Every structure is written in structure tokens, then in C-alpha cells.
Amino acid sequence: MIPSQPIETDEKFIISGPPEPANITESCGSLGMFLYKRLLRNGDTTALIDGVYSTELQYLELLEKAIRLAESLRKHANLQQGDVVGIVSENRLEFPVALYAAFFLGAAVAPINLTYTERELNHALNLSKPKVLFVSPYSAERVIKVAERNRNYIERVFLFGDENGFGSSVTLYEHFLAATSTINPHTFVIPPTNVDEHVALILCSSGTTGLPKGVQLTQRNIMASVSLLSELEASFEVPMVVLGVIPWFHAFGCLTLINVLSNKLKLVSLPKFEEGLFLSCIENYRCSFVFVVPPLMVFLAKHPLVDSYDLSCVNTLLCGAAPLSRETEELVKRRIGVKHVLQGYGMSETTLAMLVQTVECNKPGSVGKLQTGTKAKVIDLETGKPLGPNRPGELCFQGTQIMKGYIGNDKATRETIDQNGWLHTGDIGYYDEDYEFFIIDRLKELIKYKGYQVPPAEIESILLTNAKIKDAGVVGLPDELAGELPLAFVVKQPNVTLTEEEVRQYVAERTSPAKRLHGGVRFVEEIPKNVSGKILRRELRALLKKPLAKL
Numbered sequence: 041m042i043p044s045q046p047i048e049t050d051e052k053f054i055i056s057g058p059p060e061p062a063n064i065t066e067s068c069g070s071l072g073m074f075l076y077k078r079l080l081r082n083g084d085t086t087a088l089i090d091g092v093y094s095t096e097l098q099y100l101e102l103l104e105k106a107i108r109l110a111e112s113l114r115k116h117a118n119l120q121q122g123d124v125v126g127i128v129s130e131n132r133l134e135f136p137v138a139l140y141a142a143f144f145l146g147a148a149v150a151p152i153n154l155t156y157t158e159r160e161l162n163h164a165l166n167l168s169k170p171k172v173l174f175v176s177p178y179s180a181e182r183v184i185k186v187a188e189r190n191r192n193y194i195e196r197v198f199l200f201g202d203e204n205g206f207g208s209s210v211t212l213y214e215h216f217l218a219a220t221s222t223i224n225p226h227t228f229v230i231p232p233t234n235v236d237e238h239v240a241l242i243l244c245s246s247g248t249t250g251l252p253k254g255v256q257l258t259q260r261n262i263m264a265s266v267s268l269l270s271e272l273e274a275s276f277e278v279p280m281v282v283l284g285v286i287p288w289f290h291a292f293g294c295l296t297l298i299n300v301l302s303n304k305l306k307l308v309s310l311p312k313f314e315e316g317l318f319l320s321c322i323e324n325y326r327c328s329f330v331f332v333v334p335p336l337m338v339f340l341a342k343h344p345l346v347d348s349y350d351l352s353c354v355n356t357l358l359c360g361a362a363p364l365s366r367e368t369e370e371l372v373k374r375r376i377g378v379k380h381v382l383q384g385y386g387m388s389e390t391t392l393a394m395l396v397q398t399v400e401c402n403k404p405g406s407v408g409k410l411q412t413g414t415k416a417k418v419i420d421l422e423t424g425k426p427l428g429p430n431r432p433g434e435l436c437f438q439g440t441q442i443m444k445g446y447i448g449n450d451k452a453t454r455e456t457i458d459q460n461g462w463l464h465t466g467d468i469g470y471y472d473e474d475y476e477f478f479i480i481d482r483l484k485e486l487i488k489y490k491g492y493q494v495p496p497a498e499i500e501s502i503l504l505t506n507a508k509i510k511d512a513g514v515v516g517l518p519d520e521l522a523g524e525l526p527l528a529f530v531v532k533q534p535n536v537t538l539t540e541e542e543v544r545q546y547v548a549e550r551t552s553p554a555k556r557l558h559g560g561v562r563f564v565e566e567i568p569k570n571v572s573g574k575i576l577r578r579e580l581r582a583l584l585k586k587p588l589a590k591l
């Protein structure tokens with residue numbers, strides 16, 4: 041039977057981003073040389089400012105310290121190309137020195153969350169098996185305990201800061217750095233590598249849907265991601281002073297740090313998010329560009345403290361890592377007068393953003409268009425066939441930012457990257473006729489109500505528009521008849537009265553029947569989230585199993 045319509049070829053619905061800038065990597069031969077050249081080019085301008093102590097690091101100082109540390113690691117810690125360096129620390133000026141020293145030696149870096157418990161630290165360290173560890177005083181006690189149990193691969197522990205309260209089990213980073221005070225940065229040899237094979241970063245995914253995975257990013261992945269800010273920078277009318285509060289042990293923060301340092305920008309670092317410190321840092325250092333995650337946008341939209349600071353210096357907020365509603369975006373724009381809120385979408389597995397809005401393309405609620413050197417398709421959840429515009433399905437990507445694979449877990453790698461090199465994200469979204477993408481939610485987290493697939497993020501965004509609600513998290517309450525019932529955990533604003541019926545009514549007036557809170561409302565003190573701003577819905581589902589507190 042001859043089809044009445046031309047059969048839609050798969051190729052028709054493969055979307056390609058702009059070509060990658062010419063020979064971005066060929067001329068360097070290694071990530072180390074690529075980064076070395078950019079630090080050298082940036083000269084003695086300020087690279088980093090510690091937002092708490094106001095100490096500064098110039099680009100050439102960073103280069104000289106990183107080279108000296110690399111030489112010390114090579115000479116006195118026997119660190120070689122292909123070894124792994126662990127960094128368990130908050131954002132502080134020694135972090136990029138250790139990061140770049142490892143890159144100059146052709147070693148891989150495993151940044152690890154310093155707030156991890158001993159159990160989590162043990163899991164993360166056994167993924168990457170670092171030969172040497174750099175630790176912050178804030179995490180040293182726990183890390184040293186775990187390191188002592190893993191001396192079969194951890195040979196040295198270096199301590200940031202200027203006091204060593206841990207005896208001979210650690211070496212002060214400052215003393216180790218001083219061990220080679222005379223090295224000439226211009227004579228240090230950075231070995232060539234195979235940029236496509238050589239692992240540069242081993243990142244822990246956020247652990248939102250289970251135990252964090254060890255995501256291996258190659259040197260090419262990192263180099264390919266650097267173009268993100270160079271393109272954005274070109275379109276900004278003000279010099280970019282970037283606030284770095286996103287943790288550098290996470291993909292979003294670490295790759296943003298490398299992006300900033302590769303594009304001659306100035307980064308003000310904060311060790312963690314504290315409301316007053318965050319706002320005073322923006323005001324004091326006149327930060328014009330702030331990377332944020334949605335909880336920080338909700339803070340800027342709703343917290344009274346924001347009115348006590350002058351944030352008129354902020355030109356652009358660049359938000360990602362979790363769903364951001366257009367309502368929250370509008371509230372922030374109106375309240376602090378920021379010129380641009382640009383969303384982006386990425387995964388640890390995609391190095392940095394795959395999709396990012398620009399000044400020219402930023403429809404409300406969209407996460408923007410495809411990055412350079414990247415292809416995308418949206419596939420039907422049943423058939424796996426690529427879909428056309430405005431048809432929701434699973435987002436899949438190919439390109440120079442796609443990870444090498446999960447360390448020590450070929451099975452999980454094969455389940456994520458298919459035999460044609462497509463990375464299956466597990467995220468549901470669509471693209472419109474202008475090829476701007478919209479994220480709906482995670483496949484794993486959709487609530488199945490009577491055959492409908494209800495995205496929790498959509499109900500959460502509606503709840504956040506209620507002035508009496510400070511935060512919200514929505515999950516499915518298991519139900520024999522319906523499958524699951526949408527249920528909201530709600531944090532009230534201080535000193536407000538709000539009843540369950542009011543909340544149910546508020547949502548019912550704004551949604552179709554399937555998306556209403558058939559499972560009810562639970563008032564809680566806070567919504568559990570990880571440091572990259574994602575709601576830990578598995579912890580909310582665990583609360584459902586606990587008996588309701590007696591009234």
C-alpha cells in the first residue's frame with residue numbers, strides 16, 4: 041500500500057546546533073596546554089576574589105602556583121599522567137590551583153562534596169580511587185578517617201589552610217607548594233594526550249534518583265564546553281563579574297569555574313550559600329552575572345531580606361540544574377530589575393549545558409537552543425521514533441560534550457548511551473517550531489494518575505505563585521484505584537495561616553482535573569534538596585510511609 045503521506049524520515053527530526061568553533065582543540069594537543077595558554081593570555085588581571093576574605097588571585101599568579109604545585113606533585117608525590125587527584129573542598133582560592141596543577145600533569149580530577157557523610161565519601165572515593173587528595177579543614181576530619189581505610193590507593197593527603205591539626209597523616213598544601221618555589225612556568229613541559237580518550241574530570245552526579253554515579257568527562261568534553269561563556273560574553277553590554285556560589289565539586293559549578301577562567305572573566309567565590317553573605321557579596325563586589333539554581337531564584341523572588349540590598353548591578357541571572365517556572369522568573373525580574381534571566385539545561389553526563397538561552401533567544405519557560413557541536417532528538421516514549429515540534433518525548437543528545445561513560449559501570453553506560461552514540465537523558469521535553477526547547481520533568485518522576493502522566497514540577501511552579509507558600513514539593517501517593525494521587529508537601533511563609541483546603545483549592549482553580557491534589561497536602565518545615573537545587577522526591581515519598589502525626 042503506497043503511503044498517502046511521505047514517511048517522516050528519522051533524519052528530518054534530528055536537530056543540530058551550530059558547528060563547533062574551528063580547531064578549538066587541535067592546536068593544543070592537551071587540555072593542560074589549552075588551559076595554560078588561556079591563563080597566560082589573561083595576564084595579570086584579577087581571576088578570582090574570595091568573597092569572604094577579599095583575597096585576590098591574578099591569572100598569572102594562578103598559573104605560577106599551579107605549575108609549582110604540578111612540579112611538586114610530580115617530584116614529591118610521584119603523580120603521573122592518568123593518575124587521579126581528589127579535591128574535597130568548598131569553593132576557595134586553592135581549589136583552582138589544585139585543579140589546574142592536575143590538568144597540567146595530564147591527571148584526572150575528582151571533585152567531591154565536602155558535606156558528604158563518611159559512607160557517602162567512601163562511595164565517592166571508591167568510584168574514582170584518587171592517588172592524592174586535597175582537603176579543606178572543614179571536611180578534613182571525616183576525609184582523613186575514610187582515607188585511612190583506603191590507603192591501598194590514597195597515598196598522600198594535602199590540607200588547605202594554614203594550620204595542621206592532623207599530624208603526619210597530612211601535608212600542609214602551602215608547605216608542599218613552597219617545595220618548588222623556583223620553577224619557571226615557561227619551561228614546564230605539559231605532555232600531549234589523546235584528548236578524546238583522556239579523562240579530565242570524574243564527577244559525582246547529584247544522587248537525585250539513587251547513589252551518585254562517577255561521570256567520566258574527557259579533555260575534549262571540557263574544551264568543547266568552554267565556548268558557552270565566550271559566546272554569552274560577546275552579547276553582554278557590561279563587563280562580567282561573575283558570582284561563583286554554585287559548588288565547584290558539582291558539574292555546573294566546576295565547568296562554570298573553568299569557563300570563567302578560560303574567558304578572562306573575574307569570579308567572586310563563596311564557600312556556600314548564606315542569605316546575607318550572598319546578597320552582600322553581590323552588592324559589595326558589584327557582581328553583574330550570577331549563576332543560580334532554582335531555589336536561589338525562589339529566594340530572590342520571595343525572601344524579605346532581598347529588599348535590604350542594592351542588587352541593581354546584576355545584569356544577568358543564569359539558571360539551571362533543575363526546573364524553573366516562568367512565574368518565578370517573572371517575579372525575580374520585576375522585583376530586582378535584572379535585565380536577563382537565561383535558563384540552561386544540562387547534566388553531569390553532558391559536561392555543561394546542552395541547551396542554553398541567549399539574549400536573543402529566551403522565550404519564557406524555555407531552556408533555550410542547542411549548544412555548538414551538539415545534536416538532539418526528542419523520541420516517542422513508546423516507539424523510540426524521533427518526534428517533530430511541540431510533541432513531548434525523551435530528550436536525547438549526541439556531541440562533543442557527551443561523557444565517556446560511568447567509571448566502573450559499563451552496564452549503566454550502555455543503558456544511557458546507545459550503540460549509535462545517543463545519550464538518553466531520562467528527561468521529558470519538547471522543542472517548538474523555532475527549535476527552542478522546553479523541559480517538562482523527569483520520566484522517572486512523572487505521577488501516574490488514572491493513566492495521565494502528571495509532571496510534579498508543573499504543580500510545584502503553581503504552588504510557588506501563592507504568596508503564603510515559601511516552598512513546595514509534589515509526589516505521587518500510591519493508590520489502588522488511580523495508581524498514584526498528586527500530593528503536595530508545603531512550607532508556609534512565616535506567620536501566615538494556610539489550610540490544606542485553601543492549597544487544594546488554589547491548585548484546582550489553575551489546573552485540569554488530573555493535576556489536582558487528589559492525594560492532599562502535608563505541611564512541613566522544609567523541602568529536602570541537594571546542593572545542585574534538585575528536590576529529593578524520594579525522601580518525600582519516604583515521608584508518605586510514615587504515619588501522619590496525630591493532631
Ligand SMILES: Nc1ncnc2c1ncn2[C@@H]1O[C@H](COP(=O)(O)OP(=O)(O)OP(=O)(O)O)[C@@H](O)[C@H]1O
Nearest residue numbers: 245246247248249250361362363384385386387388
Ligand atoms: N534547566 C533545567 N530544567 C529542568 N531540569 C533540569 C535542568 N537542568 C538540569 N536539570 C535536571 O538535572 C539533571 C542532571 O542533574 P545531575 O547530572 O546533577 O544529576 P541528577 O540527574 O540530578 O542525579 P542522579 O543522576 O545522580 O540521579 C537532568 O537530568 C535534569 O533532570
Ligand SMILES: O=C(O)[C@H]1CSC(c2nc3ccc(O)cc3s2)=N1
Nearest residue numbers: 291292360361384386387388392393
Ligand atoms: O543539572 C546539573 O546537575 C548540571 C550539569 S551541568 C548543568 C548546567 N549547566 C549549565 C550551564 C549554563 C546554564 O545557563 C545552565 C546550566 S545547567 N546542569
Ligand SMILES: [Mg+2]
Nearest residue numbers: 245246249387
Ligand atoms: Mg542524572
